[in-house]
Amino acid sequence: MxxxxxxxxxxxxxxxxxxxxxxxxxxxxxxxxxxxxxxxxxxxxxxxxxxxxxxxxxxxxxxxxxxxxxxxxxxxxxxxxxxxxxxxxxxxxxxxxxxxxxxxxxxxxxxxxxxxxxxxxxxxxxxxxxxxxxxxxxxxxxxxxxxxxxxxxxxxxxxxxxxxxxxxxxxxxxxxxxxxEQRYGIARRPRVLFILGHTGNQVMVAGHDTAAHAMLAYAGAQNALRGFTGYRPLTAEAAVAAQPDVLLTTTTGPTPTDPAATLLAQPGLANTPAGRAKRVVSFDALYLLGFGPRLPQAVADLARRVHAA
Missing domain, CATH: 3.40.50.1980 (Nitrogenase molybdenum iron protein domain)
Incomplete structure (x- = not known):
């Protein structure tokens, strides 16, 4: 309105x-x-x-x-x-x-x-x-x-x-x-691969025009995948070619599984720079992607974690 x-x-x-x-x-x-x-x-x-x-x-x-x-x-x-x-x-x-x-x-x-x-x-x-x-x-x-x-x-x-x-x-x-801007404005922008679904046999990753892509831009990072909009399945070959520095994913509520272990078990992800260094960052889905009143805190937290990783 x-x-x-x-x-x-x-x-x-x-x-x-x-x-x-x-x-x-x-x-x-x-x-x-x-x-x-x-x-x-x-x-x-x-x-x-x-x-x-x-x-x-x-x-x-x-x-x-x-x-x-x-x-x-x-x-x-x-x-x-x-x-x-x-x-x-x-x-x-x-x-x-x-x-x-x-x-x-x-x-x-x-x-x-x-x-x-x-x-x-x-x-x-x-x-x-x-x-x-x-x-x-x-x-x-x-x-x-x-x-x-x-x-x-x-x-x-x-x-x-x-x-x-x-x-x-x-x-x-x-x-x-x-x-x-003060902390990371002149720093190298880490390449981050956002993974929406990390269970089962299909891994979904974010392209342009997604909440994840916007959050990475605000946090002074870059989306490791380009050339498409929305979400699409990730192949092992595409994961290796993307060369991400950090793997980013989300959880919803309490989860009995370790997101890092689950992601690194997926074909291709373990062979990326992020996978070999075990640089996996996870956030609550609503906090990271909700674009609600907590957006400033979520962007600041994301920036700190992906740049530290």
């Missing part, structure tokens, strides 16, 4: 400039394309905003908590894993495979639907039943996170909390940006 820049726009303009510089700067590699929002929102009921909110998207759940409006959230989806209190709310299933009947049975007066929420026909059915649906779009940038914070605050009718959270996010982001 975009609005014209007003008196509050100075911080936003600064964020936009620095965010663009990070994504497009020479030492940070390629640009990160950001889709423009296309959000349509019916008016929420009641003077003080919606009281029964359902959220489909882990990053949106984090924003609701950051705004201090968690008492309005009656349910969320299976990707809503932070903060811990969010995991104890009723679940509407996985955000890509929502059920209109399941959501409507909760009698919500607002659905916050993340970019991956769907299927689209289910969201349309929910809206047709009279439930306002706030839809968000893809975008892997600090500017998009700031837009989402303000959009959620507007939908919940808590503008002052939106200003507070947006200001804090902006300050944290500028601080993280400056720290990364």
């Amino acid at each position: 975009n609005r014209p820049i007003d008196a509050r726009g100075a911080a936003r303009r600064a964020l936009l400039i620095t965010s663009t510089a990070l994504a497009a700067g020479a030492w940070l590699g390629t640009r990160v394309a950001v889709a423009q929002p296309n959000v349509t929102t019916p008016a929420a009921p009641g003077k003080n905003g919606p009281k029964r909110v359902v959220v489909a998207g882990g990053a949106l759940t984090e924003i609701v908590y950051a705004l201090g409006a968690q008492d309005r959230m009656i349910a969320n989806d299976l990707t809503s894993l932070y903060p811990e209190a969010a995991t104890r709310l009723p679940k509407i299933g996985y955000l890509r495979t929502l059920s209109a009947e399941g959501v409507l049975s909760l009698r919500p007066d607002l659905l916050l639907a993340g970019a991956e929420a769907g299927p689209p026909n289910v969201l349309s059915q929910i809206a047709a039943a009279g439930v306002p649906v706030e839809r968000f779009v893809h975008g892997y940038s600090a500017e998009r996170v700031l837009d989402n914070i303000r959009a959620v605050a507007t939908a919940l009718r808590v503008p002052h909390d939106g200003t507070r959270v947006a200001s804090r996010f902006t300050a944290d982001w500028l601080r993280a940006r400056d720290e990364i």
Whole structure:
């Protein structure tokens, strides 16, 4: 939900400039394309905003908590894993495979639907039943996170909390940006291979236009794989040819297996510079790829770990 820049726009303009510089700067590699929002929102009921909110998207759940409006959230989806209190709310299933009947049975007066929420026909059915649906779009940038914070605050009718959270996010982001530039701005950018799936027989790796690619650029690293968008399977030959310095992967919740051991057992990965040196870095998936309010901390942590590795 975009609005014209007003008196509050100075911080936003600064964020936009620095965010663009990070994504497009020479030492940070390629640009990160950001889709423009296309959000349509019916008016929420009641003077003080919606009281029964359902959220489909882990990053949106984090924003609701950051705004201090968690008492309005009656349910969320299976990707809503932070903060811990969010995991104890009723679940509407996985955000890509929502059920209109399941959501409507909760009698919500607002659905916050993340970019991956769907299927689209289910969201349309929910809206047709009279439930306002706030839809968000893809975008892997600090500017998009700031837009989402303000959009959620507007939908919940808590503008002052939106200003507070947006200001804090902006300050944290500028601080993280400056720290990364000062520490690693002239350093060699490590080649990092991001691996999405590291179980079973198929390893999926990230190309351009992915959250992982954007995070690596912000952290002053470079994606070891180029020439494609999205995710694709990795062959042993491609892994060796990529010559990564670091292997990066994610976990979701407690895992009984060691990500490093699992990755290095995959064909080809053990024969890379990262594999021979056992340089494997792992993060919680929502923290690393969620592009929520914790983005500044996640980028700073990623930079420290991949450069140290």
